[in-house]
Amino acid sequence: MKKAFAVLFFLMLGFQVYIMAQPPVGGPSGDPGPAGPDNVPIDGGIGLLVAAGLLYGGKKAYDHRNKS
Numbered sequence: 687m688k689k690a691f692a693v694l695f696f697l698m699l700g701f702q703v704y705i706m707a708q709p710p711v712g713g714p715s716g717d718p719g720p721a722g723p724d725n726v727p728i729d730g731g732i733g734l735l736v737a738a739g740l741l742y743g744g745k746k747a748y749d750h751r752n753k754s
Contacts, residue, residue: 694738698734701731701734
């Protein structure tokens with residue numbers, strides 16, 4: 687279990703590079719331009735957490751069913 691936790695931890699740590707928000711790019715004159723949507727990528731991280739939770743819950747249910 688410790689090995690699986692370590693692998694999952696470092697895998698999620700590696701995804702931080704992809705989920706960090708970037709600042710908006712301004713024009714050449716320093717004008718920030720029109721206001722756009724927020725630069726916070728919420729969907730990707732939530733999807734990974736839901737998938738990990740489903741896998742963990744499925745494993746627990748499988749182990750509980752085979753234990754009895």
